Amino acid sequence: MSVSVLTSVVVKEVRIGLLGCGGVGQAIVQALTASDDRLSEAGLAVRCAAALVRDPSRPRAVSDVPLTNDPDVWSRYDFDVVVEVLGGIEPARTLVAQTLSAGVPVVTANKSLMAAHGVELQALAAAHSTSLYFEASVLAGVPCVNTLARRPLASGGGAWAGIVNGTSHFILSEMTRGRSFDDALVEAVTRGYAEPSSDADISGRDAAEKLTILLHLAGHTDVATADFPRRGIDGLETWHIEFARRLGGVIKPVALVDTGQDAGSWVGPAFVPASHPFAQVDGVTNILSVGRGESAVLFSGPGAGPGITALTVLDDVVEAVAGRGQRTLLAPEVSASVAQRLRAPRTGAWCLALDHVTSSAGELAEFLASNHLPAVSLAGEGRRHAVVTASATYAALCAAVDAIEATGVRVTWWPVVEVARG
Numbered sequence: 001m002s003v004s005v006l007t008s009v010v011v012k013e014v015r016i017g018l019l020g021c022g023g024v025g026q027a028i029v030q031a032l033t034a035s036d037d038r039l040s041e042a043g044l045a046v047r048c049a050a051a052l053v054r055d056p057s058r059p060r061a062v063s064d065v066p067l068t069n070d071p072d073v074w075s076r077y078d079f080d081v082v083v084e085v086l087g088g089i090e091p092a093r094t095l096v097a098q099t100l101s102a103g104v105p106v107v108t109a110n111k112s113l114m115a116a117h118g119v120e121l122q123a124l125a126a127a128h129s130t131s132l133y134f135e136a137s138v139l140a141g142v143p144c145v146n147t148l149a150r151r152p153l154a155s156g157g158g159a160w161a162g163i164v165n166g167t168s169h170f171i172l173s174e175m176t177r178g179r180s181f182d183d184a185l186v187e188a189v190t191r192g193y194a195e196p197s198s199d200a201d202i203s204g205r206d207a208a209e210k211l212t213i214l215l216h217l218a219g220h221t222d223v224a225t226a227d228f229p230r231r232g233i234d235g236l237e238t239w240h241i242e243f244a245r246r247l248g249g250v251i252k253p254v255a256l257v258d259t260g261q262d263a264g265s266w267v268g269p270a271f272v273p274a275s276h277p278f279a280q281v282d283g284v285t286n287i288l289s290v291g292r293g294e295s296a297v298l299f300s301g302p303g304a305g306p307g308i309t310a311l312t313v314l315d316d317v318v319e320a321v322a323g324r325g326q327r328t329l330l331a332p333e334v335s336a337s338v339a340q341r342l343r344a345p346r347t348g349a350w351c352l353a354l355d356h357v358t359s360s361a362g363e364l365a366e367f368l369a370s371n372h373l374p375a376v377s378l379a380g381e382g383r384r385h386a387v388v389t390a391s392a393t394y395a396a397l398c399a400a401v402d403a404i405e406a407t408g409v410r411v412t413w414w415p416v417v418e419v420a421r422g
């Protein structure tokens, strides 16, 4: 990092080493130009010194950054900060580890990398007196990661719930307007909301990775993405959404985890009562609640997109240059392992959609009650019914669903999102 004096302003030159120059990488280069005045006022002259890509001959929206597909050539440039926007695990993990081992700070937007290896990479950064910043890896447009990292006591509430994937939220929002899943997916791809592979969005893997990062941030470093019970949104049908509406709610793609006494988690579609804050947001908007009851903190805003992700990455670059170290492993109160206790949804109310029902609504309610899953509200038409139940354990739900399915009825169930208990 060189320092020069122009008139009376001290300008610090900052050379970024880009790992990846795709959607986000190019947006970063463009955002640097657009933010030049603001950065100059802060005394920074930031430029991308070189970028590692797979195919340097591919046409790109930016032309002033040297490109290479050879990691050895890339690493011979001098960098003050490395920005990793390759995606995936390798070669990102190896290159980030090499950079941190050389004492150079890294900013990443890569949730897969952070969920799988964030804990070890943060430890590596600490061992080499440098930092790893990852605000853009979770809800890139909502400043929650650095906020939570700096408020470990105030925000270590033990309960997290959110709509943390914009693509699946957009698809379900479109389905509430009557579109089929397939139509809504095509629209999401056309609008550029879907990630390089939409499978991560649809299957809930993207949301589960973000939840993993949030739990690591709170000190639950033993938790892995595979610990969360997860279901994709691709099994949803338009009548599910319509019957949820008749029951006074909406189906949303949620990520829930509670590490308290009644621990549990869920990543996938869930029934959200119309009065819940999650029912008030729509489209690609993300929302995250941290903590329980009256002490819960709510974050909401645009989830992602290359433009906002690029600006969030650059904010982290400025933090890195200023030497404001990222907090690493937090939550001093956390000691016991929770991963084991998160592998099933917690006790609560459930919403069931039942197809091929031949009995009356009254008989169905009686059947559910005799199977320890009493209905609280019920909507039906023809051979289809939907039910919101009283609170029951996951084991009771599974036993009742088995009993119903043994009669030839097809059952789809979702947890009901409740306001977190204090």
Ligand SMILES: NC(=O)c1ccc[n+]([C@@H]2O[C@H](COP(=O)([O-])OP(=O)(O)OC[C@H]3O[C@@H](n4cnc5c(N)ncnc54)[C@H](OP(=O)(O)O)[C@@H]3O)[C@@H](O)[C@H]2O)c1
Pocket (backbone or CB within 6 Å): 019, 020, 021, 022, 023, 024, 025, 052, 053, 054, 055, 056, 058, 069, 084, 085, 086, 087, 088, 090, 091, 109, 110, 111, 112, 136, 137, 140, 195, 196, 304, 305, 306, 309
């Ligand atoms: N898109 C968003 O809105 C968003 C929001 C938040 C976070 N993120 C995260 O940001 C990261 C990047 O996303 P993106 O949308 O920019 O992805 P992308 O468009 O696919 O870009 C990936 C870049 O990495 C390069 N690359 C991939 N594998 C490589 C390899 N093995 N060797 C060398 N170069 C390689 C690609 O090279 P080529 O260009 O030559 O193919 C490309 O330039 C991901 O982790 C994603 O989850 C994205």
